[in-house]
Amino acid sequence: MRIEPFTDTPLSILAYDGTPKENPDSLGLGKDDYLHMYRWLVFVRGVDDRGYILVRQGRAGFYAQIAGQEAAQVGSALPLLKDDWMYPDHRSQGSMLVKGLSAAEWFGHVLGRTLDPTQGRLMPHGPGRRDLHIVPPASTVGNKITEAVGTAMAQRIKKRKEITICYMGDGATSEGDFHVGMNFAAVYQAPALMFVQNNQYAISMRTDQQTRTKTIAEKARAYGMPGYFVDGNDVLAVYAVTKHCADRARSGNGPSLIEAYTYRYGPHSSADDDTRYRPKGELEMWRTQRDPVTRMRRFLELRGWWSEEQEQRLQAEIKAQLAAAMEEAEKSPPPAPLTVFDHVYETLTPHLAWERAELAAELGV
Amino acid sequence: MATVQTPPQTQLTMVQAIRSALLEEMERDQDVVILGEDIGVRGGVFLITEGLIDKFGPERVIDTPLAEAGIIGAAVGMALYGLRPIAEIQFIDFIFPGFDLLVTEAAKIRYRSAGQFGVPMVIRSPYGGGVRGGAYHSQSPEAYFVATPGLKVVVPSNPYDAKGLLIASIRDPDPVVFMEPKKIYRAVKSEVPAGPYEVPLGKAALVREGKHVSIITFGAMVQVALEAAGLLAADGVEAEILDLRTLQPYDTQAILTTVAKTGHVVLLQEAPRIGGYCAEIAAYIAEHAVEHLEGPIVRVAGWDTAFPYALEKVYMPNAQRVVRAVKKTLNF
Numbered sequence: 001m002r003i004e005p006f007t008d009t010p011l012s013i014l015a016y017d018g019t020p021k022e023n024p025d026s027l028g029l030g031k032d033d034y035l036h037m038y039r040w041l042v043f044v045r046g047v048d049d050r051g052y053i054l055v056r057q058g059r060a061g062f063y064a065q066i067a068g069q070e071a072a073q074v075g076s077a078l079p080l081l082k083d084d085w086m087y088p089d090h091r092s093q094g095s096m097l098v099k100g101l102s103a104a105e106w107f108g109h110v111l112g113r114t115l116d117p118t119q120g121r122l123m124p125h126g127p128g129r130r131d132l133h134i135v136p137p138a139s140t141v142g143n144k145i146t147e148a149v150g151t152a153m154a155q156r157i158k159k160r161k162e163i164t165i166c167y168m169g170d171g172a173t174s175e176g177d178f179h180v181g182m183n184f185a186a187v188y189q190a191p192a193l194m195f196v197q198n199n200q201y202a203i204s205m206r207t208d209q210q211t212r213t214k215t216i217a218e219k220a221r222a223y224g225m226p227g228y229f230v231d232g233n234d235v236l237a238v239y240a241v242t243k244h245c246a247d248r249a250r251s252g253n254g255p256s257l258i259e260a261y262t263y264r265y266g267p268h269s270s271a272d273d274d275t276r277y278r279p280k281g282e283l284e285m286w287r288t289q290r291d292p293v294t295r296m297r298r299f300l301e302l303r304g305w306w307s308e309e310q311e312q313r314l315q316a317e318i319k320a321q322l323a324a325a326m327e328e329a330e331k332s333p334p335p336a337p338l339t340v341f342d343h344v345y346e347t348l349t350p351h352l353a354w355e356r357a358e359l360a361a362e363l364g365v
Numbered sequence: 366m367a368t369v370q371t372p373p374q375t376q377l378t379m380v381q382a383i384r385s386a387l388l389e390e391m392e393r394d395q396d397v398v399i400l401g402e403d404i405g406v407r408g409g410v411f412l413i414t415e416g417l418i419d420k421f422g423p424e425r426v427i428d429t430p431l432a433e434a435g436i437i438g439a440a441v442g443m444a445l446y447g448l449r450p451i452a453e454i455q456f457i458d459f460i461f462p463g464f465d466l467l468v469t470e471a472a473k474i475r476y477r478s479a480g481q482f483g484v485p486m487v488i489r490s491p492y493g494g495g496v497r498g499g500a501y502h503s504q505s506p507e508a509y510f511v512a513t514p515g516l517k518v519v520v521p522s523n524p525y526d527a528k529g530l531l532i533a534s535i536r537d538p539d540p541v542v543f544m545e546p547k548k549i550y551r552a553v554k555s556e557v558p559a560g561p562y563e564v565p566l567g568k569a570a571l572v573r574e575g576k577h578v579s580i581i582t583f584g585a586m587v588q589v590a591l592e593a594a595g596l597l598a599a600d601g602v603e604a605e606i607l608d609l610r611t612l613q614p615y616d617t618q619a620i621l622t623t624v625a626k627t628g629h630v631v632l633l634q635e636a637p638r639i640g641g642y643c644a645e646i647a648a649y650i651a652e653h654a655v656e657h658l659e660g661p662i663v664r665v666a667g668w669d670t671a672f673p674y675a676l677e678k679v680y681m682p683n684a685q686r687v688v689r690a691v692k693k694t695l696n697f
Contacts, residue, residue, distance in 0.1 A: 085446070116479075117478075117479065117481065118477060118478050118479045118481070119479035121476060121477045121478070122477050128478050128481065128482065129481065130478070130481035130482055135445060135474075135478075135482065136477050136478050140465070140469050143438075143466065143469055143470055144470075146434060146435050146437075146438020146439055146442065146466060147439070147442035147445065147466070147470060148442055149435075149438070149439055149442060150438060150439030150440060150441060150442020150443045150444075150445075150446075150450075151442035151443065151445060151446045152442070153427075153439055153442070153443060154442065154443040154446035154447070154448050155446065157398065157424050157425070157443075157448070158446075158448075176462070177434060177438065177465075180432045180434045180435040181435070181438065183430055183432065184429070184430065184435045184438075184439055187430055342479070343475050343476045343478075343479055343480040344476055344514050345515065345517070345538075345539045346475070346480075346483060346538040346539055349567070350614060350617050351614055351617065352614075354617075
């Protein structure tokens with residue numbers, strides 16, 4: 001696959017049925033890498049399925065599924081190095097898991113328990129972990145874009161060989177923050193990857209209702225940076241393009257925009273009714289013909305590296321792993337009431353101390 | 366023959382004092398960077414950052430595109446990474462494109478990340494009227510920031526405090542909105558030591574002692590309070606003036622002490638009255654010190670209008686208004 005910007009059709013390596021259009025080994029990948037990628041795809045889908053059940057059981061208040069977008073997330077997170085920074089958006093748990101967040105922490109986050117590295121402070125859009133360089137996402141769409149660019153600027157100022165990836169959806173590209181962030185990234189040649197998961201809907205609004213441009217990738221041209229349009233359900237293509245842009249940024253050649261063209265299977269969130277706006281048959285078509293997990297599995301099968309028996313074994317193994325993770329999360333207690341005053345500032349202000357005493361008296365603790 | 370080294374003291378304006386804080390902190394800490402519009406070769410429109418780009422280069426004195434959301438957003442991202450950015454917003458009236466980043470992001474990341482991430486940044490910006498700036502170069506929007514837990518809000522009233530408070534703000538682990546009273550950028554001089562020193566955040570200063578009434582204020586209005594106190598002294602009224610210096614978190618103890626001493630309170634701010642900062646102080650006194658009050662708490666504020674250009678003098682609180690307010694509470 002020639003990785004070139006501003007194509008009219010998405011860059012891809014695997015056809016919808018998993019047949020390679022060209023030999024992906026040219027990416028420098030081998031059997032173990034493909035199996036590793038596939039395992040991640042199955043794993044993040046498993047985590048997500050299990051997480052969503054918590055809402056249906058009434059044990060969590062909210063959930064935004066990544067189903068359908070696994071390849072975009074796994075493929076873009078795998079090329080990152082340990083010290084790279086990640087700014088996930090509100091639907092990026094797949095990327096966070098690849099970067100090092102544990103399934104137990106994710107479930108703890110969804111349940112609002114202390115196992116959540118962010119102590120139940122944000123509705124289940126994703127926690128963050130300082131040591132993994134994962135910044136907690138915002139529910140407010142677009143807010144992280146300029147910040148991610150600031151982090152990338154800092155990496156450049158400090159002359160570190162690190163990059164920052166910023167995840168956003170198609171809807172975020174309508175926000176002013178997108179314009180400002182893209183411009184800053186380009187002006188300062190910041191080592192930033194602006195990664196758009198175009199899942200075709202911002203709640204109910206289709207991408208063609210957000211923008212008149214044919215692709216989101218082409219917007220990059222106006223900022224003086226390359227924009228890559230990639231099949232977001234092709235984990236190999238996403239990996240290749242992200243790796244290309246990461247190498248480019250790491251070697252001091254500036255930012256890139258990547259548009260991963262994908263599709264979300266679930267509603268916007270557990271509070272949404274997507275039957276109101278999706279055309280009949282669309283979801284079914286994506287699920288049955290373009291599924292990112294199935295596509296990679298077909299590729300492995302074509303190579304003779306994967307069997308039904310291996311699939312069963314992997315599913316069982318992940319199921320057991322997730323059951324253990326869920327148990328760990330459930331055992332973790334919710335945050336104690338008086339911690340509500342922690343971390344407003346680094347130290348408690350006199351005012352907060354007064355309020356804390358008031359609550360302590362009220363609770364008799 | 367050995368000589369005793371005493372730190373040199375110089376009469377500086379607020380502009381010079383702020384510049385010396387920036388210069389000394391940038392010399393001390395490589396992670397301190399400044400960013401904003403026209404702050405490089407132009408030296409900032411008020412020349413606060415004059416000469417800094419020559420000394421520290423464009424990597425640490427960063428001229429930015431004209432986008433406040435970008436300045437504040439980038440500063441947040443730099444701070445999360447571990448730098449100590451100081452963002453200049455050319456006039457605080459221009460902060461609103463970046464307001465979202467300030468209140469939604471900078472203020473909340475420490476809380477939201479359960480203390481994993483902090484945002485040690487300062488947003489410096491000139492505020493206030495009296496310079497014929499009209500509606501968009503004169504406002505005092507402190508109430509918006511004070512109403513956002515997670516932000517600290519600092520307003521110096523003289524060059525000495527400006528330097529010490531700015532240094533304390535730069536070293537503070539949390540985001541600080543540092544509002545500079547541009548009317549007195551060059552109008553007031555004070556002794557400012559060379560070399561770094563901190564004026565602690567959250568501590569008010571007793572600017573003038575008096576026993577009859579407490580005038581509680583901050584920023585450029587401290588000068589107005591002093592002028593009023595002079596007029597009142599001629600009438601035998603001794604006004605105490607408390608300069609809050611930090612609006613969030615504020616010095617509750619200093620407020621309670623002066624209220625207990627005088628029993629009469631006049632609150633003075635430039636911003637419009639409704640929902641203004643003084644409403645918070647009035648409420649705090651009413652909740653915690655009502656037993657000491659011998660008259661109504663009276664506010665002197667800008668009118669509840671937008672800031673006018675031609676009628677600026679009509680808008681701005683002045684010493685006569687403060688005197689009338691003092692008499693109103695004393696004669697209750």
